[in-house]
Amino acid sequence: MTLAVQFTDVSRVFGDVKAVDRVSIDIQDGEFFSMLGPSGSGKTTCLRLIAGFEQPSAGSIRIHGAEAVGLAPYQRDVNTVFQDYALFPHMNVRDNVAYGLKVKGVGKSERLARADEALGMVALAGYGERKPAQLSGGQRQRVALARALVNRPRVLLLDEPLGALDLKLREQMQSELKKLQRQLGITFIFVTHDQTEALSMSDRVAVFNKGRIEQVDTPRNLYMKPATPFVAEFVGTSNVLRGELAQRLTGSATPFSIRPEHIRLGDGQASGDDVVVNGLLHDVQYQGAATRFEVQLENGQNLAISQANTQWQQSAPAFQPGQQVTARWAREAMVALHDVEAR
């Protein structure tokens, strides 16, 4: 399998700030690849490095095997869907979509036909005559997508394209994007700070923190086997236990992660090979599908526990705040974590 995009020790420095710090990634051809991280973690800068809006301070970027460092955006076979859509306000929707073909010298009848075809692909057939200002946010988003896809790029870059949409529309667009990607077979590189979005859409996810990559893995592995404390806490929620407590429970001072839903809340009797801790239940939050408990352990650390509400009958809550409780989990559910520097 060929590589769509390859970063080798890429850095991008703005003044004193290392926005991207010695990042190496291999993105496979035809992959749905997400870059996930909090704001300022370097994920958008990486995307802009691929698009050519930024040039790296050091390192090599290859797009389909060819060195891309030094190439201007218009010399690269990649297209971007911008966070603010960046539709041209003075052109109607069809001209917006046909723009990439127009500047490449494609004849008028062909480019308008292809623009209409692309608009049909994003379910906006018949909207060609409208101006961007006459469209809703979700429709503009689709126009931006059609405008990028009409050029048949080998790599499509998406910069938090769903960030401005409301939740329902977002979920709908997520599944449509995924479907479109499978159908077209184009490499999608998707930047987001929303871990649910990244997990549900991607083949693989790179987790960024402070300009560095903490882990690149499949969504399942990212969730089940987080490599670092940051990944454990950023992807889903997790309890990271360290220090003396880790020493007592596992026999090693290496920090470990245990997911809230893998912990069972009991009322006293311990058995088997489970890890057992005691604490004071100080908060119960009913969240509909699940109930969330906060237990304060003897060393003062909080443990979050989540239990699915699988019973359809109404029943009185089994646990009350202020109660002494026992929490237990299977020893195998614990994942040892390593800091990124130690890796």
Place this chain on the structure above:
Amino acid sequence: MTALASSALPPASNGPLHRLANLLYRKPNLYLAMLLVPPLLWFGAIYLGSLLGLLWQGLYTFDDFTMAVTPDLTWANLLALFQPANYDIILRTLGMAVAVSLASAALAFPIAYYMARYTTGKTKAFFYIAVMMPMWASYIVKAYAWTLLLAKGGVAQWFVEQLHLTPLLQLILSVPGVGGSTLSTSNLGRFLVFVYIWLPFMILPIQAALERLPPSLLQASADLGARPSQTFMQVILPLSVPGIAAGSIFTFSLTLGDFIVPQLVGPPGYFIGSMVYAQQGAIGNMPMAAAFTLVPIVLIAIYLSIVKRLGAFDAL
């Protein structure tokens, strides 16, 4: 309970100001009306009213022998605009206004583009001051200063001599319609002064239009494969047209109405502005002056409708 309720509310006040404030809060339309009526009265009665009054006087009769104005309505003044002598004045002014607007736009665009795209902080402030400082100086002083710069033996001529371009200048000055015996008595000189004086009015609107252009649009254009020249022609220029249109309305109408520069620089012959000045001042023919006032208004209305038809305001 009542004690609790009354202490939770702000103390009830019966002062006239409070009652007025409450009334205005409850009736936002009244509030709006109170705010808007004075400026609307000013705009309607004093501004538009007096303008219409002036134009109405264009229909009055002027007696050439008694030099008296009588309120007998006539089309004679408006028809007189199309007499060759007057029509020449209109064409001369219109031609200059168009030339000045085109040259100002061509000069202003690169400056405005540099200001909007490449300067920040102190450099931007420097450019703002550099563009606007000439406007702080008196307009008459600048116009007189230019007569000296362009005069025979003036700075402009000296520069031309130093560059050994005197034959070229003579060649340009010998072109009919452009030249004259010296720069200061040529149409070229008048044109230079107009462009100098109105240039800031062109730079600032273009700069504002370019400033509003989101950088992501330019990136999107490059991303879709457009070379920088294509991005300029397809995205930057069309989106700055409203700014160019706004600036050209300034340069166009200011040139149409100016009466000082045509008197100080350039060949003899009236402009619309100096004609109005002469008619109502020296001659006392207020109706003819009023008729001439109508010309720039009509020309600008035509100009705006052309600009609008070209789609200049579509991106607004």
